[in-house]
Amino acid sequence: MADDHAAPASLLAPFDGAPPPAPAWFDATVAIEPERSTIEVLGTSIELLTWGEVGKPGLLFLHGNGAHADWWSFIAPYFAADWRIAAISWAGMGDSGWREAYSAETFAAEAFAAVEAAQLEVGGHKPIFVGHSFGGFPTLYCAARHAERLRGAILVDTSIQPPEKRWKGPPPRSGFGTKVYPTLEEALARFRLAPPQACENLYIADFIARRSLKEVEGGWTWKFDPAIWQRFSMPDLGLLLTEIACPAALMWGERSGLMHAETLDYMVAQMPKDVLRLPIPDADHHVMIDQPLAFTAGLRGLLAAWA
Template sequence: MADDHSLPASLLAAFDGKPPPAPAWFNAAIAVEPERSTIEVQGAAIELLTWGEVGKPGLLFLHGNGAHADWWSFIAPSFAKDWRVAAISWAGMGASGWREAYSADTFAAEAFAAVEAAELKAGGHKPIFVGHSFGGFPTLFCAARHPERLRGAILVDTSIQPPEKRWKGPPPRSGFGTKVYPTLEEALTRFRLAPPQPCENLYIADYIARRSLKAVEGGWTWKFDPAIWQRFSMPDLGLLLAEIACPAALMWGERSGLMHAETLDYMIAQMPKDVLRLPIPDADHHVMLDQPLAFVAGLRGLLAAWG
């Protein structure tokens, strides 16, 4: 989601800065405003959104790379009746502060600090983490290294490639993500999904795009830290798959370009045999954007499986 000319044509340019028409279910969902707060975690201010009553079972949503907590604001209200729901913006993303270095340990600290601040354990149950894409990496780390603190962990289109196809690091990008656009309307035309994919629900793209930008001197720019991948460290994720030691599930979009058969076969072979699996039909990588209602229904089914 930045000024990258290798990405496909604008999703939102045709709307001239106006929100696309949205269905009633979406308008009703975003009308359920979260409580917004900030928590301090190891020197960084972390954006926290919460819905639902304290004392209900806890559910923590964790977004993907370059995204923010509001990627869940049209999903979380569907669970707020029965759950105490929270979402954070990782350090370096959304309205959260930036760090000199990012690691699995700092991301895990942010997630567990949100558990405490949102009182996700107040009902006597451990929380369940739901991590999309990159958000599944810290979720996996917590499921492997801190399983005693979780009731369950759900990875949503989190791609971990076989060792021979493992990602070797980000390509150099001069000034990536730092461009300032003179108007919000122009900035919105530069919003892209990464990795590139089709998008039919442009009302969702518009909603998350507006919350991906911040006003700065001279106009608007993206909220995320453009250097995050140059200052990031994580253990071998393939090894962590085998170390999952709490109830877990893998959900993915059946059309996802990141979850090819070879990748799925590798991940499933590494994971414990009792990990639940749920493909979402007619969905690409951004499952909750592509098929939001099917995503909600599928997630409800997984949660019900754990009582």
């Protein structure tokens, strides 16, 4: 996600608004454009991207906090030969509308509305959800409370702390995310990953950053709702871990600052014993940015286990 309050070092400023050079695999993958549409869910417009043929097994990608559906545009095409794929931008993020209040129930409604609109179940299979970071929270909720509707659920670097160390909510941050930058170049220079981490694949950071911004009067600003965390509610996540009732897997970056041994031990102890586990080497929290091809290969392996 973009975060004006993250680490001071700029990822993209050295390029002065020009895209960093990208390898051929990346250019070829993002050239496979999704079909773009919007759907109405509980009175809010939700951005929907789709790839692959209707009738093939369904796969729904769900992004993290402050991100958007195009975080999957360099991953999803690798699965399009065998899957019908969809990705959404959650309400309050990307090109989706904002809500007065956000909850597990509204996010679940958005996910299942995408399943219907993208026709992920036409082939006779229930869909598989893949949720990164915050996107793993609604994925977990669906795996626990709507398990009968899922073929499987994969949490990607979704951190759920032991109760005594659990996050108590954000402090008030007046004006967070609302600053307008006079030029696109200046806005791109302010893009950070949150939580802060190094980024070797700057061509991916640039691709994501350009799609995280919108042009407004006076310049450019971030697309996400800056007040989302002040208007958000979710059931006890630790309890939801114990209630997983469909095939599930946990992926994480081996260097992730959010997936310490204590956190992993707690999550694994709470989950059903048959939940698959897959660490991605040489990856931080943003696994698909740090190791996109290793992430893709690992995900293919997990999906093959449920074929």
